[in-house]
Amino acid sequence: MKAKNDFDKQQHTALSHDGVDEIIRPAPDKVGFEEVLEKALSRRDFFKGSALLFGSSLFFKSSIGNAESAESKAFDVFDFEPVAANVEDTVTLPQGYQWRPLVSWGQPMWSKGKTFDAEQLLTSEEQALAFGDNNDGMKHFTVQGRELLAINNEYVNFSGFFSNRKSGAPETLDDVLKTQQAVGVSIVEIQQVKNGWQIVQDSPFNRRITAHTPMEITGPARGHLLMKTPQDPQGVEALGTWANCGSGTTPWGTYLTCEENFNGYYASSDSGLEISPELQRYGLAHQGYGYDWHKVDERFDLAKGMNEPNRSGYVVEIDPSNPNSKPKKRTALGRFKHENAEMVIAESGQIVVYMGDDERGEFLYRYVSNNVFKADADIDDLMENGILYAAKFAEDGSGTWLPLTPKSTGMSLAEICIHTRQAASKVGATTMDRPEWVAVNPNKIEVYCSLTNNKIRGLKPNKGGDAQPVGGPNPRQDNKYGQVVRWTPEKGDHAANEFIWNLFVLAGNPDVHKTGLQAGSDNVDVSNMFNSPDGVHFDSQGKLWIQTDGKTTNQGDFAGMGNSQMLLANPYSGEIKRFMVAPKGAEVTGFAYSNDRKTIFVGIQHPGEWGIESTFPNGDVPRSTVIAISHKNGYQIA
Ligand code: FEO
Ligand code: CA
Ligand code: CA
Numbered sequence: 001m002k003a004k005n006d007f008d009k010q011q012h013t014a015l016s017h018d019g020v021d022e023i024i025r026p027a028p029d030k031v032g033f034e035e036v037l038e039k040a041l042s043r044r045d046f047f048k049g050s051a052l053l054f055g056s057s058l059f060f061k062s063s064i065g066n067a068e069s070a071e072s073k074a075f076d077v078f079d080f081e082p083v084a085a086n087v088e089d090t091v092t093l094p095q096g097y098q099w100r101p102l103v104s105w106g107q108p109m110w111s112k113g114k115t116f117d118a119e120q121l122l123t124s125e126e127q128a129l130a131f132g133d134n135n136d137g138m139k140h141f142t143v144q145g146r147e148l149l150a151i152n153n154e155y156v157n158f159s160g161f162f163s164n165r166k167s168g169a170p171e172t173l174d175d176v177l178k179t180q181q182a183v184g185v186s187i188v189e190i191q192q193v194k195n196g197w198q199i200v201q202d203s204p205f206n207r208r209i210t211a212h213t214p215m216e217i218t219g220p221a222r223g224h225l226l227m228k229t230p231q232d233p234q235g236v237e238a239l240g241t242w243a244n245c246g247s248g249t250t251p252w253g254t255y256l257t258c259e260e261n262f263n264g265y266y267a268s269s270d271s272g273l274e275i276s277p278e279l280q281r282y283g284l285a286h287q288g289y290g291y292d293w294h295k296v297d298e299r300f301d302l303a304k305g306m307n308e309p310n311r312s313g314y315v316v317e318i319d320p321s322n323p324n325s326k327p328k329k330r331t332a333l334g335r336f337k338h339e340n341a342e343m344v345i346a347e348s349g350q351i352v353v354y355m356g357d358d359e360r361g362e363f364l365y366r367y368v369s370n371n372v373f374k375a376d377a378d379i380d381d382l383m384e385n386g387i388l389y390a391a392k393f394a395e396d397g398s399g400t401w402l403p404l405t406p407k408s409t410g411m412s413l414a415e416i417c418i419h420t421r422q423a424a425s426k427v428g429a430t431t432m433d434r435p436e437w438v439a440v441n442p443n444k445i446e447v448y449c450s451l452t453n454n455k456i457r458g459l460k461p462n463k464g465g466d467a468q469p470v471g472g473p474n475p476r477q478d479n480k481y482g483q484v485v486r487w488t489p490e491k492g493d494h495a496a497n498e499f500i501w502n503l504f505v506l507a508g509n510p511d512v513h514k515t516g517l518q519a520g521s522d523n524v525d526v527s528n529m530f531n532s533p534d535g536v537h538f539d540s541q542g543k544l545w546i547q548t549d550g551k552t553t554n555q556g557d558f559a560g561m562g563n564s565q566m567l568l569a570n571p572y573s574g575e576i577k578r579f580m581v582a583p584k585g586a587e588v589t590g591f592a593y594s595n596d597r598k599t600i601f602v603g604i605q606h607p608g609e610w611g612i613e614s615t616f617p618n619g620d621v622p623r624s625t626v627i628a629i630s631h632k633n634g635y636q637i638a
Helices: 006-014 017-024 034-041 043-055 067-072 124-128 173-182 379-384 413-418 420-427
Strands: 097-104 135-143 146-153 184-193 196-199 207-209 214-218 237-239 244-249 255-259 315-318 328-330 342-345 350-356 364-372 386-393 398-404 435-440 447-451 483-489 498-506 533-538 544-548 565-569 576-581 587-593 599-605 625-631
Touching: 097 184, 097 196, 124 173, 135 255, 135 599, 135 625, 146 244, 146 255, 146 587, 184 255, 196 599, 196 625, 214 379, 244 342, 328 379, 342 435, 350 435, 350 447, 364 379, 379 386, 386 420, 398 420, 413 420, 447 533, 483 533, 533 587, 544 587
Parallel strands: 135 244, 135 587, 214 328, 435 533
Antiparallel strands: 097 625, 135 146, 146 184, 184 196, 184 207, 214 237, 244 255, 255 315, 315 328, 342 350, 350 364, 364 386, 386 398, 398 498, 435 447, 447 483, 483 498, 533 544, 544 565, 565 576, 587 599, 599 625
């Protein structure tokens, strides 16, 4: 296969997937509701919006002298000296804490695999026996007394993965097959040894799920015309999962892996091919991210059929206790660029799943099952029969979940599950600043979602032409820093259709911008400033861990912020402290903890990306790595 051209290389060294999407499938310049946009852009409204935010309960304020403060006293882990921002090529933690790598890309999960060699790297066969690349969302499970981690392998970091290739990109057929083996999910057993934690090679629970693993298509879209392909004429079985971003768990002990930027793996061998508006809405274009899957596997060539992309973009349920189980694509939870899936049981017993669609101007969703969870519940029924909702936020701090039904959208149930973005556009949901992880507070009926950034807020509509006015939970034009929104369901019921919201934190740079919204909210100062919140995770004590995936130039608007980081927040007082700084070019993503709560597992993803040189973790080729963090005195920290 011929070497990649320079454009593809540039995509993989200098741009994130959403950056590439902006090039290959930009948002339209014009929107049908021009006047809405202009109104939102006017100075008058912008400042009115700011005053509203700072002067009202829409904005976070510290709570004082109430029971909540007493509760916050239990958070001893807050007693650490915050870490200063830096641009080092290592992990920096507060004094008293230590870290060790647990597992890195390419590490063999079975003894018949090959020991990673930084110069030779791996063949596709060797990669099939090894931990995947770009670890992202993860969850901890206990099965038969053993501790397991299910870990997403979101995509492939070309800087390390193809460091053995001159072009820095796939050059051979085996290179392409290797990328298909490096994505998906890795399930590994872990155990504590003298010096910390390690993966258990050859554990009967170890499993790799890749771009080839057969999956059952379940729910309303199963068997629909739009799901049928030459390879699967019934539309009931898809092969593989990729772009696995965030994750979730269920009360019945399964893992949820969420397909996010699935579009960039498809491309067209016919440059004149007309791509439907339905596919364009999801970013499908003639050119992908440069993986070349379409050259070796017809499923990924749009010119050979345009239904295959309808079979990605879902939440996939996996049973980690049974390595032979067939993963299930849960189409009832909708198709979009899924970040994570945060499941909670409502007071009624119905299951509720909160989900973000991480793209500029896309929506925040909720799924509510029709039936209730109980001991003998039919799990397939709970995951297949329910209603999807999209969130609408009002300026006054109230909000509504809008049901996506045949009645409200004019679409069939299957169409709603396949073209979910279009369904949400039809009901007029609020376009958001890239909804990333959602987390439910374990101590309170309250939900948090990070809105990472949005450079076209107030400037352009989303890919479907929906306006992106400045206001509500998205208060800044060209949002560089991001924010975390939180809401409380009406009457403390996650299944209720009304909620009230405010912003927990508006990230900003108070050193560069002394006043105004770019300075961030009151709980941001020069000691804890950050940009692009992404992972939000509650631990067993109800502390909120915030992870970033941001601009790490440390210059201009981002001066003094350093590398990506992980912060610890007190949801009651609003206090935020920087706990960790990541190595160069990496984002921090994925959070889990051991049964004894003395070790937290955190993902360092794509060190050395964006063309930034990194040799993390071993001083040679940069490798995404899950690290284990503990306190030197063995305290419980999660
Ligand atoms: Fe894979 Fe939205 O992060
Ligand atoms: Ca993310
Ligand atoms: Ca992100």
